[in-house]
Amino acid sequence: MPRIELRNISKHVLNDLNLIIEDKEVMALVGPNGAGKSTVLNVIAGLISYDGEVRFDGRKMDRTPPHRRGVGYLFQDLALFPHLTVAANIAYGLKVQGYEAGAIATRIDELTKALHIERLKERYPQSLSGGEKQRVAIARAVAPFQKILLLDEPTASLDPQTAKYLRAELGVLLKRLEITAVFVIHDLLGAEEIADRIAIIHKGRIEQVASPETIFFHPGTDVVSEFIGRPNILTCDQCRVLSSGLVEITSGDMRMVLPYEGDMIGKIAISPHDIYISNTKPPGPAINRYQAVVTEIVRHRSLVRVRVAIGKTSLVAELAEGIFDEMDIAEGREIYVVVKLRRLRYVESM
Amino acid sequence: MTRALLTCAACLYLSLYSFLGLSFGQELFVFAGAASKPPTEEAARVFEKKTGAKVNITFGGSGFVLSQMTLAKKGDIYFPGSSDFMEVAKRKGLVFPESEKNVVYLVPAINVQKGNPKGIKSLKDLTRPGLRVAIASPDAVCVGLYAVEIIEKNLKPDEKAALRKNLVNYTESCEKTATTISLKAADAVIGWRVFQYWDPERIETVPLKKEEIARIGYIPIAISKFTTNRPLAQVFVDFILSDEGRAIFRKHHYFMNPEEAFTWIGERKPVGGEYRVPAEWIAK
Amino acid sequence: MDREVNFKRLAIAFSICVFFLYAGLVLSLFHFYKGPLFLETLCSARTLFSLKLSLITATTATAVSVFFAIPSAYALSRYRFFGSQVIDTILELPMIVSPVALGALILIFFNTPAGTFIQERGVQVVFTVYGILLAQFITTVGIATRLIKAAMDEIPARYEDVAKTLGASPAKAFFTVTLPLSRRSIIASAILTWAKALGEFGATITVAGSMAMKTETLPVAIFMRLASADIEGTAVLVLILLAIGLGLLYGVRLLAGRPSYV
Numbered sequence: 001m002p003r004i005e006l007r008n009i010s011k012h013v014l015n016d017l018n019l020i021i022e023d024k025e026v027m028a029l030v031g032p033n034g035a036g037k038s039t040v041l042n043v044i045a046g047l048i049s050y051d052g053e054v055r056f057d058g059r060k061m062d063r064t065p066p067h068r069r070g071v072g073y074l075f076q077d078l079a080l081f082p083h084l085t086v087a088a089n090i091a092y093g094l095k096v097q098g099y100e101a102g103a104i105a106t107r108i109d110e111l112t113k114a115l116h117i118e119r120l121k122e123r124y125p126q127s128l129s130g131g132e133k134q135r136v137a138i139a140r141a142v143a144p145f146q147k148i149l150l151l152d153e154p155t156a157s158l159d160p161q162t163a164k165y166l167r168a169e170l171g172v173l174l175k176r177l178e179i180t181a182v183f184v185i186h187d188l189l190g191a192e193e194i195a196d197r198i199a200i201i202h203k204g205r206i207e208q209v210a211s212p213e214t215i216f217f218h219p220g221t222d223v224v225s226e227f228i229g230r231p232n233i234l235t236c237d238q239c240r241v242l243s244s245g246l247v248e249i250t251s252g253d254m255r256m257v258l259p260y261e262g263d264m265i266g267k268i269a270i271s272p273h274d275i276y277i278s279n280t281k282p283p284g285p286a287i288n289r290y291q292a293v294v295t296e297i298v299r300h301r302s303l304v305r306v307r308v309a310i311g312k313t314s315l316v317a318e319l320a321e322g323i324f325d326e327m328d329i330a331e332g333r334e335i336y337v338v339v340k341l342r343r344l345r346y347v348e349s350m
Numbered sequence: 351m352t353r354a355l356l357t358c359a360a361c362l363y364l365s366l367y368s369f370l371g372l373s374f375g376q377e378l379f380v381f382a383g384a385a386s387k388p389p390t391e392e393a394a395r396v397f398e399k400k401t402g403a404k405v406n407i408t409f410g411g412s413g414f415v416l417s418q419m420t421l422a423k424k425g426d427i428y429f430p431g432s433s434d435f436m437e438v439a440k441r442k443g444l445v446f447p448e449s450e451k452n453v454v455y456l457v458p459a460i461n462v463q464k465g466n467p468k469g470i471k472s473l474k475d476l477t478r479p480g481l482r483v484a485i486a487s488p489d490a491v492c493v494g495l496y497a498v499e500i501i502e503k504n505l506k507p508d509e510k511a512a513l514r515k516n517l518v519n520y521t522e523s524c525e526k527t528a529t530t531i532s533l534k535a536a537d538a539v540i541g542w543r544v545f546q547y548w549d550p551e552r553i554e555t556v557p558l559k560k561e562e563i564a565r566i567g568y569i570p571i572a573i574s575k576f577t578t579n580r581p582l583a584q585v586f587v588d589f590i591l592s593d594e595g596r597a598i599f600r601k602h603h604y605f606m607n608p609e610e611a612f613t614w615i616g617e618r619k620p621v622g623g624e625y626r627v628p629a630e631w632i633a634k
Numbered sequence: 635m636d637r638e639v640n641f642k643r644l645a646i647a648f649s650i651c652v653f654f655l656y657a658g659l660v661l662s663l664f665h666f667y668k669g670p671l672f673l674e675t676l677c678s679a680r681t682l683f684s685l686k687l688s689l690i691t692a693t694t695a696t697a698v699s700v701f702f703a704i705p706s707a708y709a710l711s712r713y714r715f716f717g718s719q720v721i722d723t724i725l726e727l728p729m730i731v732s733p734v735a736l737g738a739l740i741l742i743f744f745n746t747p748a749g750t751f752i753q754e755r756g757v758q759v760v761f762t763v764y765g766i767l768l769a770q771f772i773t774t775v776g777i778a779t780r781l782i783k784a785a786m787d788e789i790p791a792r793y794e795d796v797a798k799t800l801g802a803s804p805a806k807a808f809f810t811v812t813l814p815l816s817r818r819s820i821i822a823s824a825i826l827t828w829a830k831a832l833g834e835f836g837a838t839i840t841v842a843g844s845m846a847m848k849t850e851t852l853p854v855a856i857f858m859r860l861a862s863a864d865i866e867g868t869a870v871l872v873l874i875l876l877a878i879g880l881g882l883l884y885g886v887r888l889l890a891g892r893p894s895y896v
Contacts, residue, residue: 047795066798067807073799079792083814093800096810144801353835353860354872358659416863438863484761487844490862518761519843522861533741535760632846 002056002147002180004044009052012039013204017052020209026174026181027209028195030188032227036204037184041150044182045071056148072146076153078137080125086136087112087121093144111139114173131162138170142177149174151183155190167193188228200224216269217348231269232315239265253311257287258341267348272318276338277306279327288339294331308337360408361422376403376582381419383412383431385493385524385542386454386569389602390429396598397589403582411523413438413490419574420444426577427586431524432456432492432567433622439572449573449584451591454604455611455621456567458496459543460556461531468537473504473562476538477512484536486527487520488627492567493527494520497540499564499625528553542567543614547603560617566608568622660876666869675870680846681855684871685878688852691763692832695770699778699831700824707782708808712791722783725776737769737840765842766849770831778827785819786812825886832879 004021013036021027029037042048046066054061061069072093081089087108094104112118115135125133134154141149154170155163171194174181185191191198192212199209200223207227208220217233219225238250247260249268258268276282282289295314296307304324306317315337329335382390387409394405408415412430416439419425428445430436439445462470468481476483486494501510518536521527528545530536532552539545546555571590573583589595596606605611612618675681709715710722728736743749744760752759759765789812797807813820835853842849844858852875859867 045799047798065803066795067801067803070801071799073796075792075796077792079790079796081793081796081811081815092797092802092810096797096800096802096806140800353857354659354663354868357860411861413863414857414861417860417865417868420863420865435863442863482761484843487846487858487861490858517845519849520845522839522844522858534745535741 003058004148004180004182005053005055005058006040006043007053007055009040009043009050009054011043011048011050011052012036014039014043014050015204017201017204017206019199019206021180021182022196023057024175024178024180025196026171026183026194028191028198029182029184029201030186030191030198030227031201032186034203035201037201038152039204040201041073041152041182041184044148045069045073045150047073070147072141072144072149074137074141074149074151074154076156078133080133080137080140082125085122085124086117086128089125089136090139090143092140093146097144099144107143108139111143114176115139115169130158131166134158134166138173142173142179147180149179149181151181153184153186156186163190164193170194200227202227213348217267229271229273230316231271232275233267233269234313235267236265239263252313254290254313256339260347262347265347269347270315270339270341272305272316274340275308275315275317276340277308277317277319277327277329278336278338279329280336282336282338288341290337290339292335292337294329294333294335297329297331308335310337357418357421360418361424376401376579378403378405378426378579378582378586379424380405380407380427380429380586381415381425381574382407382409382427382429383415383435383492383524383569384409385412385431385456386429386599386602386604387525388548389599389604392602393590393595393598396594397586400589401582401585405586411491414523416444419576422576424576425574426579426583427571428574429453429569429571430492431569432496433570434492434495434624436570436572437624443575445572445574447572449587450570451572451587452568452621453571453590453596454569454599454606455608456493456569457543457605457611457615458493458500458540458563458567459545459558460538461528461541461545461553462538462556463531463534464550464552464554466554466556470538470556472556473500473558474509476516476540477505477509479512479516481516481538482518482536483513483516484519484521484527484530484539485517486524486539486541487522489632491521491523491527493524493541495625495627496564496567498627498631500540500558500562502628503564504562544603557615560615563615563617563619565620565623565625566611566615568608569604570622660873663869663873666866667873668866668870671866672870672873675867676874680850681871681874683847684850684852684855685874687763687766687850688832688875689878691766691770691851692828692834695767695774695831696778696824696828698767698771699775699827700782700820702775703778703782703823703827704813704820706779707786708812710779711783711786712794725779728773728776733773733834733836733838734840735836736773737837740765740768740772740837740841760841761843761845761849763842763849766838766851769837769841770834773834773837774827774831777830778823781823781826782816782820785816785823788819789815825883829879829883833875 003023006017006019009017013034029040031037043050044054046061046064046069081092084092090108090111091104094107112121115138117132117135117139120128120132120136125136128136155166158166167190195212197209198212198215200207200215202223208215208224215224216228216231219228234251236249236251240248241263242248242257245259245261246257247263247265248255248257249265290310292308292310294306295309298305302321303318304321308315308317390407394407398405408418412432412435416428416435419428428439436450440447460470460473462468470476485497488494488498501513505513521530527539527541528548530539532549543555546553571587573580573587577583600606608621710718741760744753757764759768793811793815794807797811802810833853835857838851839854839857844850844854850858852871856868856871856875859871
């Protein structure tokens, strides 16, 4: 269950990259396409040559070939062996490393039960659904008692519902097996669900490594800020529980009702997408609805960022160019603002 | 199968050719055994200059080109490497028997690598154990037939067995028999005396004893029954037999008449004729 | 829809044309066919020997070719090493150089000091069965490697990466993943190689000679018949080679037919 250290790694787009993943930690590697995420995984696994040092628990691994590093890898395309059954796929690592038949059978039972795929044991990968394949791939990767697991976009090809369930199960499994895991994911929200820490990587450099909360409320660099979507950060002056699951907070001149299980909120981050503006009074109840003044309009590619002032509080809303152009909005005008939060995402508690 | 296809392609080619030939002037098609390639080519060139008619020659094993001529149903002249295949051609009614003429005479001999590294001096030496000897295939090549006759007539049964043990190959053509020595694939072959002149740097002829030679061969020429221009074909035959034509062959070290051959051997010998190879030589 | 059907018909028409081309050639054999001669030739000791020799040498040469081809193909498919492009191109040598030229090359080699040494101290190759095996091997190993390389190129290298991260050494990964996945293609390549070896003529006759009951394979026997102006005999032997060769090829197809892996 080692601690992974990457020192001065240079390869392809990576340029003198340094990263430390603590023992038994689950770290998410997030960044745009071409940032070098998959390269980092390949370096840890030893599947490509690189300059620099990789250490597991302080031991240099640079001369060790991939099949001796004990690093499991869940590739984005899964690559389940088509010529083997599900059971044989899962057993592959154990068989190849010389485990006894009995031990192998036990391990297969244990993992298939944990991932709810017992009834699939004798099937072939071609006949499985996307989610089922994913589970088999996970079972196969962790079966040979690997101490480290790398995952490349493990839920990218699944529908949001299945992805959510799988992420939860994965989180539980990783903790139970005490595995140090690094997974690449482009969806920040998904990352936050199971990661202990998030590493933001951009153009081959690590911009920031921190807990999800820290990243959101204290973005280290402009790049990180841009990447997390420049959320609006509001400090809660007061906090009142309305009923179970509902909280009312006061921030500056705004009063908001939020879905939240706890009772003490320090700050919240609202994505500009969740702020809606309109010329006319929007229908529905007046909850989380405000009157504001447009202070700034900025066009950025095909999006328009509108800064509005609700009393002393300033918020940024982001909408598509087409939708904005249909409305008649100019700086200095008065408009309606509605904050729609289907789910509260980022909260810094007291 | 490959050869069958090649023959068909050859037929197509030839028919195309002859069609064109009719519009471009006179042409002759000659099917010749490879044994006399150099002089035949030279003679053809001289003939072309003299008469303006084009001579197309197909060279190959005597039996092979006979097959080609038969299947193509084309050809004016058949000029095999020795008499045996002419007998086959006559038997099959493929040539005009009355047009047959003898052109040159061939004497069988032992051919060895230049410098005679194995010190072969006689037929009996070929029975020496460990020697690698080759002859032409008796059922496909004339000189092979002659070799078998020589072996049968001159060696005692145990010597014959010893020589047969040394046989490494039955070659498929006259030329192959000669190149077997050139490429050092065998220590000795029983071929024609002229082989030495085909590749003087690599082949040496060891004469057989005069009593060992059973017969001398000759290279015959005849007009094919498929000819479309018998007069011109006759002109060609006449040319080959003329002094000018014969001089070309003499230049390539062939014997122009039986007397020259007898002088070289030291004895008179039957000329040509047929020899039936004992069954044990040819697996059927 | 109409265009789709027409295109399909056109494509099928082309394949039928090719069939008739070959079928036509085979049928023309019967122009020289003589029933009793067929049986007589087929059962003769000489023909049976040629048949046996052809089948045994073709199978052996194929086995050796495939044995060499599989690791070579793997190296060329997976690894970029110094000279791999040159090697890949030189595999086409037997196809460019005619079989007789190839045979001549082999004979010329055995004329060199190295070749002479091998024949004197080691084993006689020229005019022996070993010559047949060598000729067939050299003519087929290039194409066998090419075919198997194409088969392996189809298997994503990803599978081997997965196997490695699961603890399999590169050799283990090859045997437990790459080889089983390319099995069907390798068998197909072996079948093609066998067919080529069976029909090999030019290099065989040049190196191994044409001695009946010793080194006369069936294709060589066919040539020898033609060289003795025995056209009926030629037709019979061609028919025998066709029947046995195609029959065996078809039989193996039926046996090896199994669902492929996607």
